[in-house]
Amino acid sequence: MNDVFRMDKAQPRLLDEMQQGVLGKPLDRSEGALKVSGLATYAAEVKLPGRVDGVLVRATITKGKVTGIDESSIAHLPGILGVFHGPKFLRNPAQGMADEAPSQPDTRVDYYGQPVALVVAESFEQARDGALNLKISYEAEEVSVDPLDEACHAPDNDGAVIKGEIDKVMTAADVAVDLTFTTAGHVAAAMEPHAAVAEWKGEHVILHGSLQMLRFNRNELADSLGIDPKYVRVLSPYVGGGFGSKLGVGAEAVAACLAAKELGRPVRVVMTRQNVFDAVLHRTQTVQRLRFAADKSGKLLAIGHDDLVTNLSDEGFAEPCSQASQFLYGAETLHFLQTVAQVHRTPTGSVRAPGEAVGMVPFEAAFDELAEKLDMDPVELRLKNIPDADPVDGLAYSARSLAESLREGAKQFGWDKRQAPRSRMEGEWYIGMGVASAARKNLLVPSAARVILRGDGAVVETDMTDIGTGSYTILGQIAAEMLGLPMEKVEVRLGDTDLPGASGSGGSFGANSAGSAVFLAAKKLREEVAGKLGCDVADLTLKDGIARGGNLEKPLSELIESEISAEGAIEGGKTSEEFLSSGFGAHFVEVAVHRWTGETRVRRMLGVFGMGRILNEKTARSQAVGGMIWGVGTALNEELSHDPRTGHLVSRDLANYHVPSHADIPGKMDVVFLEERDDQANPIQTKGIGELGISGAGAAILNAIHNACGVRVYDVPATPDKIVAGLEALEG
């Protein structure tokens, strides 16, 4: 690829001029039938002759080192083929976009449950038996696993944003709130556990994995194995959910490759659900201090959002809790300081909407408390504080539908019927409404794609993944719209590192990035078709396989002899330096809180979002609803618990870690998309969708709980015990 399009200035809205009429339509996912019929092959289902199974063995100390692995202890067991360990095995998963091997601590152990070896046997059961019986000796060190232990605190003073003197402003202000919240750790809990099947063909290794970002994963794997990336091919055509947990390669992939090489047979490693909890990056628990100062009219004078998150000391990730807090509202005085508690627990990493997902919960809940103190409507207070320019850097905003989302949501939800706290009851249930803003930063990641046009249809090729979000469908829709083809004439091939490298799925940037690459490739093909027809491309219309322009008309089947193909590639440019691009929206929630049990039932939710151009109304809605459901989990159920002695996860299966079930989710989950084009974001004017729905959703629930029963919960999730305690305190 030589010509990479740089996003240096707003581009014409070409997609709005296309005639096929498939873009934006609520089309079903094109690979849906394959998935529900079992024909879509997930990594663990790849059948290869001679394939054997490996099971990860995990550390039973918190910190220290492995001093011996006694392979003879399991040599007598049936089917055992080998025990694999050493410098390349002891590793944590790579963080998203690491693009190189994750830290390789050799025999060092950094957390309880860290993979230290792989036992391979003829069958999975035999391997599991071997893994359970393998004798390992350790040298253990005493270590703190408590994030509140100040000895392990590392403040990020360089990354802090501090303007003015917040303490002074808080003291002098008419109204101020200073609140501390805690939020629990979360796991992605994707339906498909992490899995890898590795096979070698000479110097080449093929990894069938469950991964989100193949272009990066290939380099991470090559670096881990100590070989050139040209010898590595990664295939992930179908991924059963990721939510960030599959951004980087993990122990299962590296171990499978090394064992397969040594044994000369394909090796499969599938994580158990408990492995996924123990040995995959999860979301940090947090402590967050929120400060708002305002004058009597509600105008903000100061915004403070400091946070404490956890990770191992050599991990290059810290949940950016105040990401949206820095641009959602404006004030002269700002204070954003992050501290990392370097504790020996399973490392933390990206889980859906890293930053906003847990950062906006206390931020928007504290803002609600400010509104109460000011005796102002919380929607009004938000509208009043929408800044003209980004308060930190002074950047202009690109398309921003925050005010419209709040107004439209209030209207559609019936916000005017909201009453004072604790004033509406139905039987034994307190009823209340809550609101919160939504924001999730919008990103563009370098991406390439190839589109091949034939007389009878087109093929889209990129290593982009579809992790259940709809990539197959939307990339097909973009190509179909641009090339004037019915959807069934466009084949989309994804999830193979032999294809042009795209962004992968992460940070909600997949549709923007890979979608733009497909668009740019198709745009080149339109120019070629116009040339063949003999008209100017500006006059070209493509619809249902017919090219028209300049009084000429010919079917593509006549214009194109065999095939023409083009590659499109994009990278960010000046617009990303000159504009702050973010998705914005508003959440409205109605809850019922039981007077005696403290149980919260979410009765209805409405999310109103400005997400740029909507490529597929159905997949976009599913993403938004999925995010809102995560908001329910964040506010009410989801909670990782750690053993205070070892730091080991205690809630490490789906029986003990509660994700919302169908019974927890109201039938009334409404989503409204506001018509929007983000001209500064990319040439298809889209914005990230996947993570906006979760951002702020949990706060709207907490705020509704307070409106219903008068209880504010600062230790999230708001489980019934905490609400009962709050009700008892209120009622004396």
Ligand code: MOS
């Ligand atoms: Mo996402 S948490 O970057 O998959």
